[in-house]
Amino acid sequence: MTVPERAGAHSPDADALAFLTRPGLTRLWTAARTRLERNGLQPAGAIRLERLDAQEREALSLLLAKPVNGPTATIRLPDLDARLRTSAVGRGLASTLGQLGPPLTDRRAARDAAAAERALVWSTAQTEVEATSLSAQPWTGQWLEEIRRGGILARQDQHTATIVITQAVQILATLFPGTDPDPTPASWGRGELATRATGSAHGLDDGTLLSRLVLRGIALARGVELPADAPTRRALWRMASVTPDEVSSTVLAYGLRPTGGTWREAALRERADHHMEAHLTLRELRTLHLKMPPGTRVHVCENPRVVEAAADSGRTAPLVCTSGSATTVVLALLDALAASGCTFAYHGDFDWPGITLANRIMQRYRAEPWRMRAADYEYLATRTQVLGTPQIALTGTPAEAGWDPELAPAMNTLGIALHEEAALDLLMEDLG
Structure with a gap:
């Protein structure tokens, strides 16, 4: 069976769909999907299929309307796109793949969008820093850079990342309000500080993303290593005149x-x-x-x-x-x-x-x-x-x-x- 030439149809008929979904074409569609998702959904370049079996060679020959005899075939995606449009399928490669499987993902566009979101997060963070006393702190730039390199915010959605970094800046500006590297600080309860910044007394609980960002800043400000266990984390909070909850447990x-x-x-x-x-x-x-x-x-x-x-x-x-x-x-x-x-x-x-x-x-x-x-x-x-x-x-x-x-x-x-x-x-x- 060959794929019939197009006869005015706008979607594959039953015979065409049966042909397109035969096992001999599975590897072709998988490879084509991967290439299109990387190419911004454009049918450009070529794919190479190796170690073809007899079933695959037959299916490819019928689909491409030319013999595929060897164990390897190179298929140009523009040619495949054109062939699908002139056949009974009546639509291009991207549309056909969407018909055969889940919707295609434009990975290039997704990467660009994610990069734009990350840039917006860091732009917001920089703006927040410049509006506070942290702009005069010598360690602030290193703090932001360490967070960026560590990827801790990149794993969050843009909304969450923006909120958390903004709250972290506000808390650190509260703890380090001036240019004096060792001021006489105000004392805070951790729950009180968390409520002021997040609305929740548990916003700075041990293990939260916000507490990790703030502790990283305090460690840099005080010139000490980032703590690795609960006792040293409590000690670091106290170095910034923040009293952890020490009575509930x-x-x-x-x-x-x-x-x-x-x-x-x-x-x-x-x-x-x-x-x-x-x-x-x-x-x-x-x-x-x-x-x-x-x-x-x-x-x-x-x-x-x-x-x-x-x-x-x-x-x-x-x-x-x-x-x-x-x-x-x-x-x-x-x-x-x-x-x-x-x-x-x-x-x-x-x-x-x-x-x-x-x-x-x-x-x-x-x-x-x-x-x-x-x-x-x-x-x-x-x-x-x-x-x-x-x-x-x-x-x-x-x-x-x-x-x-x-x-x-x-x-x-x-x-x-x-x-x-x-x-x-x-x-x-x-x-x-």
Whole structure:
């Protein structure tokens, strides 16, 4: 079959469509689509098809109205466009491809439009800078250039990018209002500053795009490295006289008896003497002198129920609870205890997220496993089966236990997840 000559039709008839969609032409249309999208949708240049099979050679011969005999064919797109227009298809190459598949994308026009949008974003940013005190700051140009090179705004749509860079300029101009490189700054709460710039108290929360841009500017202004973790980010905010929220998140602790002489350390010792847990904020941790008695061994657990049981039974060993994945305030307390010379023992859930968390804590603090070896898991799993305790299936992505290579295989074999409560009686024995 050949493609019939055009007979006044404005769209391919059923026979023509059946021909155009035959498998022997699939590679041709794919290659032609790619070339047109790169060429601004113009049928210019040529495409080369190699390793043609018999089915493809036949289809191309019929379509082009000339024999294609070898394993390779070079098709000029202007010729293909003209051939389609004079056949029963009755339309050019671009229109035909739109009929056969999804709409064509003018990638050249899209690139030009994206470049124009990025240029507008940077033009807006420059205008905003020139209208503020940042125009006199020696680091502002480097700040803008680093943001541009990093591509952090290029990944946003124009509207979002323009809003965020404008807000970042306004915030930095608020923090650095004059030419004095080290002025006596006004103090801001981070939530207050965020509300002023964005309307939301969470606009500068850790991890937001806006906070990353502002912190980059503060780091350049203060001549320090861009922070890589939460504690150094908080420290950098304070360098610009911005107080992060340090009271909403807490870490659960029990039995801490620091040797410091202020009322804060005394209050912790008194709570420990009365078998009462403590919820410590980052603000408290900054003012506490957490010097512990030499050789203090701190047990670390994952579930608050362990702390509750320790308090109810009057246990005396120091205990810190991560309450799931260890947050910034949890790590801040453990860091302080580690700095005072404490050693650690860790216990968590026998499931894959629990193993991942245990790896993190044990590696960071060189903690010993606390009833967290393969033998402990197998004993607890067997005990739950003997007692007829309902079983929890082990699901998720397996994680190797860095402290015991036999643990993950044992968990995979038995397929049972065990939460910390399954070992509560044994943990209480160790905390006596």
